[in-house]
Structure formats: structure tokens, C-alpha cells
Amino acid sequence: MSLLRYTLSRCLQAIPVLIGIITITFILVNLIPGDPIRILLAEGDADPAVIEQLEARYGLDRPIYERYFYYVIGVAQGDLGQSIYYGVPVLQKILERLPVTIMLVVSAFTFAISLSIPLGVLAAHRKNKPTDHVSRIIALIGVSTPSFWIGLLLIILFAFHLGWLPSSGMVYPWDSPDDVRFLDAGHLGPILVDIHPQLAVFYQTLRHLILPTIALGTLQMAAIMRIERAEMLETLQRDYVELARAYGVSERTILRRHAFRVAQLPVVTIVGLNLTSALGGAVLIETVFNINGLGRLIITAIQNLDYPLVMGTTFFFGVVFVVGVIITDISYAYIDPRVSYGERE
Amino acid sequence: MSVGEAQTTEQAGEVDPEEVEGEDLGWRYSLKKVKADTTARFGLYVIALMGALATFAWIDYYLFDYQIANSLWYHPARDPDEVNQLLPPVFDSEGTWAHPLGTDSRGRDVLVRIVYGSRISMTVGVVATAIGLVGGTVVGAVSGYYGGWVDDVLMRIVETIYSIPFLVLIIAFMAALGTRDVMFATIGVGIAIIPVFARLIRSRVLSVREEEYVEAARAAGLRDRKIIQRHIIPNSFAPVMVQATLQIGICILIVAGLSFLGYGAQPPTPDWGQMLSESRNYMIPNPWLSVWPGLAILFTVMGFNLLGDGLQDALDPRSR
Numbered sequence: 001m002s003l004l005r006y007t008l009s010r011c012l013q014a015i016p017v018l019i020g021i022i023t024i025t026f027i028l029v030n031l032i033p034g035d036p037i038r039i040l041l042a043e044g045d046a047d048p049a050v051i052e053q054l055e056a057r058y059g060l061d062r063p064i065y066e067r068y069f070y071y072v073i074g075v076a077q078g079d080l081g082q083s084i085y086y087g088v089p090v091l092q093k094i095l096e097r098l099p100v101t102i103m104l105v106v107s108a109f110t111f112a113i114s115l116s117i118p119l120g121v122l123a124a125h126r127k128n129k130p131t132d133h134v135s136r137i138i139a140l141i142g143v144s145t146p147s148f149w150i151g152l153l154l155i156i157l158f159a160f161h162l163g164w165l166p167s168s169g170m171v172y173p174w175d176s177p178d179d180v181r182f183l184d185a186g187h188l189g190p191i192l193v194d195i196h197p198q199l200a201v202f203y204q205t206l207r208h209l210i211l212p213t214i215a216l217g218t219l220q221m222a223a224i225m226r227i228e229r230a231e232m233l234e235t236l237q238r239d240y241v242e243l244a245r246a247y248g249v250s251e252r253t254i255l256r257r258h259a260f261r262v263a264q265l266p267v268v269t270i271v272g273l274n275l276t277s278a279l280g281g282a283v284l285i286e287t288v289f290n291i292n293g294l295g296r297l298i299i300t301a302i303q304n305l306d307y308p309l310v311m312g313t314t315f316f317f318g319v320v321f322v323v324g325v326i327i328t329d330i331s332y333a334y335i336d337p338r339v340s341y342g343e344r345e
Numbered sequence: 346m347s348v349g350e351a352q353t354t355e356q357a358g359e360v361d362p363e364e365v366e367g368e369d370l371g372w373r374y375s376l377k378k379v380k381a382d383t384t385a386r387f388g389l390y391v392i393a394l395m396g397a398l399a400t401f402a403w404i405d406y407y408l409f410d411y412q413i414a415n416s417l418w419y420h421p422a423r424d425p426d427e428v429n430q431l432l433p434p435v436f437d438s439e440g441t442w443a444h445p446l447g448t449d450s451r452g453r454d455v456l457v458r459i460v461y462g463s464r465i466s467m468t469v470g471v472v473a474t475a476i477g478l479v480g481g482t483v484v485g486a487v488s489g490y491y492g493g494w495v496d497d498v499l500m501r502i503v504e505t506i507y508s509i510p511f512l513v514l515i516i517a518f519m520a521a522l523g524t525r526d527v528m529f530a531t532i533g534v535g536i537a538i539i540p541v542f543a544r545l546i547r548s549r550v551l552s553v554r555e556e557e558y559v560e561a562a563r564a565a566g567l568r569d570r571k572i573i574q575r576h577i578i579p580n581s582f583a584p585v586m587v588q589a590t591l592q593i594g595i596c597i598l599i600v601a602g603l604s605f606l607g608y609g610a611q612p613p614t615p616d617w618g619q620m621l622s623e624s625r626n627y628m629i630p631n632p633w634l635s636v637w638p639g640l641a642i643l644f645t646v647m648g649f650n651l652l653g654d655g656l657q658d659a660l661d662p663r664s665r
Contacts, residue, residue: 020505031521140654144594144646146601149621149639156632280510284602288625298513299606302520310517314509321508 007330014322021318022075025311026068032305075315081308085301090312093297100172101293104285105278107209108217109271116221117267120228124236125255135225142222147281151215151288158211165211168290171204180204216285220274227270231263265332272328276321378659385655391648395463402464414461419454421461422613428452431631446637449620450627455634458615459641465609465616466645469531470597476535477596478589481542486573488543489550500547507540511599512606519608527610530603534596545588549581556580583660587653594649601642617642 055061062070074081080090123135159167171180177197184190184200186207192200235241236259244254283295294313301309379385402421405413414421432448433440434455440447446455488499506514515533522529553559554577562572603609604618612619617638624634 016501017504017508020501021508024505024509025517028517028521033523140647140650141643144598144650145643146598146605146618146621146639148602148605149635149642152621152625152628152635153639156628156635160629160632276508276510280512283510283512284605287606299516302516305520314513314517317510317513318505318508325508 003330003333006333007326010326010329014326017322018315018318019072021315022072022311023068025314026071029307029310030064030067032302032307071311080312080315083301083306083309083312085304085306085309090308093309094294094313094316097292097294097297100170100291101279101282101286101295103172103209104212104216104282104291104293105275107213108278109220111213111217112220112224113271116223116225117228120225121232121255121260123225123229124232125251127233132229136229139222139225139229142218143226145218146284147215147219148284148288150218151212151285154211154215155288166208167211170208170289170291171201173202173205175201177201212285212289212291215288216278216281219281220271220278223274224267224270228263228267231266232259235259235263268331269328272324275324276317279317279320379652379655382655382658384651385659388648388651388653388655391644392652395467395645395648398460399463399467402461403468406461406464411461414457419457421453421457421615423453424451424613425453431627431634433631434633437633447631447633449623449634455620455637458620459617459637461615462617462620462638462641463645465527465604465614466597466600466642469527469534469600469609470593470645470649473531473534473538473596473600474589474593476532477538477592478542478585480536480539481544482546482578482585484539485543485546486550486577489547490554490569490573490577496547499543503540503543506537507544511537512602515599515603516606516608525608525611527600527604527614527616530600530609534599534603537599538592538596541592542585542588545585546578546581549584550577553577553580587657587660590649590656591653594646594653597642597646597649 052061060067071081078091080094082088083090083093086093119135119138123132126132155167158165166182166185169181177183177193177200180201182189183197183204184193186203188203189200192203236254241254241258244258245251249258279295282293283299285291286293286295287299294316298310298313298317300306301313379389405411411420411422419425428451429444429448430450430452432444432452434447435442435445437447444454444456446459448454449458484499484503488496488503511534514537515530518533518536519525519529550573556576559572559576562576567575600609601618601621604616605622607619607622610616610619612623620638621635624631624638627634
């Protein structure tokens with residue numbers, strides 16, 4: 001099977017999962033007691049005619065199986081429905097919040113990978129030496145610590161105590177310089193404002209991103225580091241590495257040329273699989289740092305009983321995960337030619 | 346939160362079928378090895394300590410309505426009569442030994458609340474993991490043993506649950522039931538982690554199923570259910586034990602996050618996640634309030650991770 005056909009078949013396999021996600025969220029959301037229209041109108045004694053009209057508008061007066069049917073049809077056409085609370089299309093709301101969460105997750109993974117891989121390799125290289133012990137302890141603490149607690153500690157230390165970094169009021173790189181408060185904060189702020197205001201905005205974004213990135217990325221860092229170390233140790237014991245050693249190849253070259261690339265395969269898998277856990281973690285981190293991303297969107301949507309928004313966002317998370325897994329599988333097959341494309345013998 | 350899971354699943358898939366039988370025989374040896382491992386032993390002590398505290402808190406809460414704590418020290422839930430709000434810990438110049446870790450915004454002693462918070466965390470961690478383990482074993486064993494369309498359907502459902510972030514799934518589940526009760530949070534976490542165990546067990550079953558002794562059992566006319574019960578599940582025991590230990594820690598982290606968002610133990614019940622949530626409003630006057638519950642979570646989860654790692658080393662046939 002060619003890589004293209006493999007990709008296609010993986011995409012087809014994902015369809016039942018996506019339908020499953022729609023079904024599960026639809027069932028859960030429709031079980032939620034309470035009336036979204038009443039929450040929207042704030043008080044219970046609204047005009048019955050208005051309620052009826054709104055119910056008709058969001059299709060809440062139709063029987064449940066009909067709503068499910070229309071919802072699935074709509075999703076297939078790329079229509080996730082209208083948000084009841086915000087009164088705009090769900091997809092629009094998601095796309096509005098998406099860049100923030102992507103920014104957060106990508107920077108968290110960048111932080112995690114750039115720290116964990118060198119540390120993991122180093123730990124494997126110096127097995128049972130102090131470097132190894134220290135990095136193992138860091139990894140152990142990292143996987144045992146709640147991410148939001150790291151966020152709280154960072155805020156206390158760096159925002160309140162030292163006053164170096166902001167704790168909330170996220171700035172986005174596309175914001176207009178006129179809308180950004182404290183544009184000239186930080187050491188570089190005043191200089192950058194003089195060069196170009198948008199540069200200063202970008203600098204403020206970076207300053208705002210540092211603490212949430214560390215909070216969200218620590219768990220991923222620790223997880224990747226543990227796997228990196230284990231994989232490197234195993235690879236370094238393989239026959240071909242022994243052979244290279246016997247030929248007198250230096251340990252450095254073995255690490256770089258022979259062991260490193262092979263050991264990255266499982267790491268790729270973990271990054272792909274942990275995408276969901278990072279998105280879930282973003283719910284907490286966005287709450288701690290008051291960032292208006294997808295995570296907070298879904299929490300407020302659940303609180304407001306905004307059915308279409310809850311379903312749409314959950315579905316979106318599912319799509320991200322499924323796509324992540326497919327990309328992981330394909331890149332795996334691409335990196336390692338030994339991986340078969342799902343054929344048995 | 347799917348950290349340890351992915352790791353062991355990965356390795357479970359790799360285990361050579363020939364080595365499986367050895368695991369079962371070497372139980373006593375493995376236990377000895379866990380006991381000899383310093384880090385695993387430390388993990389065991391931590392878990393024993395937290396377990397003891399949680400048991401004590403349960404007894405006091407359930408049988409005596411916090412009267413033991415109240416007479417020995419302070420009431421962990423009720424507001425005190427004599428109000429000493431936001432007292433700093435003892436090493437601060439204004440701290441006193443009467444409240445070693447200080448007091449919260451209502452003047453309640455933080456140390457007592459930390460100790461009593463172990464009740465919720467330990468219980469939820471263990472019960473949720475048990476739910477996930479039982480559910481996952483049933484799903485994984487059936488799926489792996491029968492294969493075919495049963496496997497397809499079950500695995501698609503498992504993948505579906507797995508693809509929604511834990512927190513989102515559990516909060517939607519609790520919203521659907523119209524509750525914020527910690528009992529339903531536990532059930533939600535348990536259901537959300539079924540995929541972890543289902544996949545692990547399934548991969549074990551697939552490798553054990555082709556074993557000669559299973560085929561012999563089948564040839565001898567043993568029924569499917571008996572084969573699953575007698576041969577397949579016992580032979581998948583070691584990696585599942587490791588995963589379950591690590592998973593308790595992960596569940597404690599998930600529930601702490603849920604409580605932090607307000608979907609867990611409700612005030613005034615002492616709970617670590619909820620204490621952290623409350624502390625956010627007092628970060629400037631008393632930052633220590635945000636420190637202690639997190640340390641308690643870290644300590645407990647670390648205990649389970651240490652024991653899990655130790656078990657893995659001891660039960661992994663390759664490291665013998």
C-alpha cells in the first residue's frame with residue numbers, strides 16, 4: 001500500500017470516531033437539565049411568545065432524534081450551528097478563540113521538547129551519575145505536579161513578588177498598539193516602542209506567554225524526558241550500537257548519528273497522543289491566567305447551557321485529536337520504513 | 346495526563362510472548378525486588394502515610410462528624426468562633442505554633458484541612474482507578490479475545506472517549522447529570538480512564554491469545570469465559586498493576602483540576618483542589634495558602650509514581 005492510500009484509509013477510519021464524538025456530546029448535552037433560553041433571557045418570567053420564538057429559532061422545539069439528524073447533517077456540511085449565548089455561528093466563535101489556544105499549546109510543546117530531549121539524552125548518556133539523578137528527579141516532580149498549581153506559584157513569584165512578568169491581561173501579536181495597556185513595560189518595552197509599536201506588542205505577547213507556557217509545558221516536558229531517557233538507554237544497548245562501539249566509533253558520534261534518530265520514534269508518538277491532554281490542560285491554565293481561549297470558552301459554554309457551542313467545541317477538540325493521531329501515524333510510517341501500512345504479513 | 350499510560354502501553358506491546366509465563370512464576374521475586382528498591386519503598390511509605398491519614402479522616406468524618414479533629418486540634422470544615430484570618434505560617438515573624446501552616450480566609454487551620462483533604466484525594470484516586478480498571482478489563486478482554494466486529498465496535502467507542510480531553514468530558518458528564526458532587530466526579534473520571542485500561546488489556550490479550558497453553562485450553566474444551574478468566578487476565582496482571590498504580594496518581598491530578606474549576610468536593614469539605622481555587626483570591630495577603638495544598642498533591646502523586654516505576658522495574662522481565 002502506498003503512503004497516499006495509507007493516509008486515505010486512516011482518514012476513513014477516523015469517520016466513525018468523529019460520528020461517535022458527535023453522538024456522545026449530543027447525548028450528554030441534551031441530558032443537561034435546565035433551559036438555555038431562560039438563561040439567555042436571565043429571568044424566568046419572560047413572555048411565552050418570545051420563548052417560543054427563540055426555541056423555534058434554535059430548533060429546540062423539534063423532537064430530539066430530528067435535532068440529532070439535522071446536527072449530523074450540518075456538521076458534515078461544516079455547519080456547527082448557532083451559539084445561543086453569543087448569537088453568532090459556533091464555528092466563528094471557535095475560530096476566534098482558536099489562535100490563542102494554538103499559541104499557548106505550541107509554545108508549551110516548544111518549551112517541553114527543547115528542554116526534555118537534551119535532558120533525556122544527557123541522562124541516558126550519564127546513566128546513574130548525578131546528571132541522570134537530577135534530571136530524573138525533575139521529571140518525577142514534573143509528572144506529579146498539577147499544572148495549575150505551577151501556574152499559581154509562578155504568578156505569586158514572578159508577577160506579585162518580583163513584578164517581572166504579568167499574570168493576566170493577555171496581549172495578542174495582532175492587537176493594535178493603541179489598545180495594549182503597558183505597552184512599554186519590561187526592559188525592552190520602551191526601546192521597542194521607538195523602533196516599531198507592533199514590535200513592542202509582540203514583545204508584550206512574549207512576556208505574557210512565558211508563565212502560562214511553563215505551567216502548561218512542565219508536565220509534557222517531564223513526560224517526554226522520561227520516555228526519551230528510556231528509549232535512548234534501550235537504543236544504546238542494541239547490537240548495532242555495540243558494533244559501532246567495537247569499531248571504535250566515539251560515544252559522541254554514536255549518540256548523534258546512530259542512537260538519537262531511532263530513539264525519537266516513540267517520542268513522536270507521545271507528542272501526538274499528548275495533544276489532547278495539553279488541550280485539556282489548557283482549560284486549567286487559561287482559567288489561572290485569565291486567557292480567553294478555547295478552554296475557557298467550553299467551560300463558560302457548559303455553565304451557560306449553550307448546547308451548540310458545547311457540542312461544537314467538544315467536536316472540534318475531537319477533530320484535533322484525530323488529526324493529530326493520523327499525522328503521528330503517517331509521520332511514523334514516513335520516518336521509519338519498517339512500519340508497515342497496516343498489512344499483516 | 347495520559348503520560349504513564351502511553352508509556353506502558355508501548356512497552357506492553359513489545360513484551361515478547363515467551364517472557365509472559367516467567368512473570369507469573371516470579372511474583373515472590375518481584376515483590377522482593379520492589380522491597381529492595383529504595384525509591385519504590387519510599388513511594389510505598391508515602392502511600393501508606395497518606396492512606397492512614399485518609400482512613401483516619403474518613404472515620405472521623407463518617408462516625409464522629411469531625412469531633413476527633415475538633416477536640417484534638419481544630420474543626421476542619423466549620424468556621425471557628427475565634428477568628429484569626431489569613432494567619433501566615435509559623436516560620437513567618439507573625440506566625441504562631443498554634444497554626445503551623447497558618448489560617449485561611451475564614452480563620453480555619455490550614456494544616457487540619459490539608460490532612461483532611463487526603464480523604465477526598467485518596468478515595469477518588471483509588472475508586473476512579475478501580476472503576477476504570479474493571480470497566481477497561483471487561484471491554485479490553487472481550488474486545489481482544491473475540492476480535493472481529495465486536496473488537497471494531499468496542500475499540501471505536503474507546504477511541505471516541507479517549508479523543509475528548511478528560512476535563513471537558515467529565516465536566517460535560519457532570520453538567521448532563523446536573524451535579525457538581527464529588528461522587529459523580531469520581532464516576533466520571535473512572536469512565537474517562539476506561540480507554541487507558543481497555544487498550545492495555547486488549548494488547549495483552551492479543552499477545553497471550555496465540556499462546557500454546559491457551560490453544561491447549563481451547564482444545565481441551567474450556568469455554569471462552571473460563572479461558573479469559575483463568576489464563577488471559579492472570580497473565581496480563583503485571584503491566585496492569587503498574588498502570589493502575591500510576592493511574593491513581595493521574596486520577597488525583599485530574600480530580601484536583603476538577604475541584605479547582607468547581608466540579609468536585611464542595612465547600613466547606615476540605616479538599617486540596619478546592620483550597621487552591623479559594624487561595625486565588627488571597628494570593629497577595631497570604632501567598633502560602635496557594636503553596637500547601639499543591640505540595641500535598643505533589644507529595645501524594647509522587648508516591649504513586651515512585652511505586653509504579655519501582656513495580657515496573659521489578660516486573661519487567663528484561664531488567665532481571
